[in-house]
Amino acid sequence: MHVTGDTVPAVMLDGVSFAYPGGPAALEDATLAVERGSFVGIAGPNGGGKTTLLRLALGLERPATGTVLLHGRPPGTRGGPRVGYLPQRAHLTAGSPVTVREIVSAGRLAVRGAFGPLRAVDRAAVAAAIERVGLAERADVPLRTLSGGMQQRAFIAKALAAEPALLALDEPTTGVDAASQETLAALLDELRRELGVTVLYVSHEFGAVEHVVTRLLLVRGRITFDGLPSELPGHLHDPSHVH
Amino acid sequence: MLRFEFMRLAFAAGAVVGLLAPAVGFFLVERRAALVGDGLGHLAFAGVAAGTLLGISPVGTALVFAVAGALAIQWLGTRRHAAGDQALALVFYTGIALGVVLVSAAGRLDAGLFAFLFGSILTVESSDLWLILALGGVAFLAIGLLWRGLVATTLDPEGSRVAGARVAALDTVVAVLAALTVGISMRIVGVLLVAALMTLPVIAAQRLAWSLSSTFGLAALVGLGSVLVGLTISYYADLPPGGTIVLVAAAVALVATVARPVGRAR
Structure with a gap:
């Protein structure tokens, strides 16, 4: 589990760009450092690159340029953080x-x-x-x-x-009723507060978790906003991007 | 029937094969890679031909060819040189073509080849049995020790990668286990039918089971039952064991499928 006070970021991306084979750039020049124990909402339009950002952070995609580190180590290497991952449209x-x-x-x-x-x-x-x-x-x-x-x-x-020390959830509320969304939001907040779990939460809908998100990223091919949800400029507050 | 040594050898080897083939096939079927067994069977045929040409143990050369083919499929797939089915096609057809050419070069394109293609209860020797027991034991030990990892990577390969598991290594374990199974099963069911024994009992078990682990157990039981019943019929009706065993397994799979179609399975 997370050690409080550790200054190495939970997730660090430095100048990360990525394109799927034969396609245009899905994400360009993404740079961010996520503090341990934060609850990061990752929003943006469909095809904007938010899932790609998450997959790059977890080491499921290899960046064309730039560096990705989890707790100071490349993803998937020994000694890295324990990661819990819920993929988009998880199914058997x-x-x-x-x-x-x-x-x-x-x-x-x-x-x-x-x-x-x-x-x-x-x-x-x-x-x-x-x-x-x-x-x-x-x-x-x-x-x-x-x-x-x-x-x-x-x-x-x-x-x-x-x-997990890092919990990565991609559209976790798909198909989940409103009551269960509230329960999930409370659970994630509890994990973050009590155990210092870092949460990366990709969604196009933040209704249930809006009050527990500590940081918001808006992704539209690049990171176009990075800050507190309350700081989001009015012109970016598009209902199709963020609740 | 059991007063004959060749039948005792066939039943002992068949019991191992009947349990092991579906146990390994379980991972192939759940990974939607059931045809890998078929591809490796064709490569084992090339191995048999090479052994015949060189005058050495065909079982040994079949094992070598099958393991090499399994590693090749794995390498081609993971390095993205070829999509999974393309890698399989490349290995599959190379195996059967190489086998035909080598058998022809050895001057053995005759009825004797049928024993390897479709199995023969007369061909299991005591040295084969010891090899089957040893390799079967190793395979079951590997499955037992790596069960959780193999299941996790089967159910969720990406999640397993994120969890830090060496997914490529576990995939290679499955491929090598499949190759070993093909190699040690060919005396009983033949290289062309071994894949059927790896998949049909699993298909039957999937319809009848109530969990993943019960699917595994039921598949092994169906495989064992099919081999024992098939060998018995083969003995009394003087039929090739490979075909008889696979027909028994196919009948069980068909009945299970009709009785409980996929949509209505629990």
Whole structure:
């Protein structure tokens, strides 16, 4: 978990540019340093590069130029922070009936590695993550029998099971009802305040988390705004970009 | 039937193959890479041909060819030299063409080749059994120790990368396990049908299971049952074991699919 007072940024991008093969630049010259324990909302129009920014930060895409560091290390290297990740439109491709507990248990990979069985402490962490998203009674039910919103909550539990220092969520409220969005916002705020978890929250809709976001990035091919949500200039306050 | 040593050898080897092929095939099917087994089977055929030409153990050369092919598919795919199916096609057709050329050069384009293509209960030797037991044991040990990592990378490759897992290494483990399975299964079911034993029991199990781990267990049981029943039918009806075993597995998969279509599966 996060050590309070550590000055190395949770996420640092320096002059990062990126283009998908054969396409125009998806992101140009992105530079930012995210303090540990902050809740960063990443907003912008569709195709503006907000998911690309997140994927670059996590090491899922390699920048054409520039540097990306997580807790001072290149993403994916040993000794880096534990990361919980909820991808955009998370879904299962497996043909088997995967239960909620099985998918959430996969989140312990960040803690326990790939080798050997889960221990009692891991099973307890998985149960706690499932409990936190309100799926305890459906823990052993196949995911595909649940509603889209419940499935999304299971994937959020998977990210939480990693006991992450950095939680990266891409459109986490897709298909989730308003009450569950409020619950998620409260949970993320609690994780940030009590455990110092850094949250990167990509969304086109910030209604539920507006009051807990500590920093807002607006991405439109480049970072066009970086500051407190209350500082967002009126001309950028487009409902299609930020709630 | 079991008073004959060749049948005892066939059943012992078949039991290992029946459990292992679906266990490894489980990861291929869940990764939507079921045809990898087929591609490796064709490469194993080239290996058999090379062994025949060189006058050395065809099982050993088949294993070498299959493992090399698995690593090649993995390398071509991860380095983005070729899309997954293109890498598979390249290896697949190279294997079958090389096999035909080598077998022809060895002057063995005859009925004896059928034993390797479609399996034969007469061809399992005690040295084969020990090799099958040893490699099967190694494969099951690897699956047991790496179960969580293999499952996590199967369910969510990107999430596993972000979690710091060595996804490419785990993918290579699956590819090599598939190659080992092809190599040790070919005596029983033949190189052309081994992929069927890796996939059909998993398809059946997916319809009947209630979780990921139960799919794995049921697939292994269906595989074991198919081999034991298929070998028995093969013995009494004097049929090639590979085809008989795969027909039994296909029947189970068909019944399971009709009884519980994908949309209605739990």
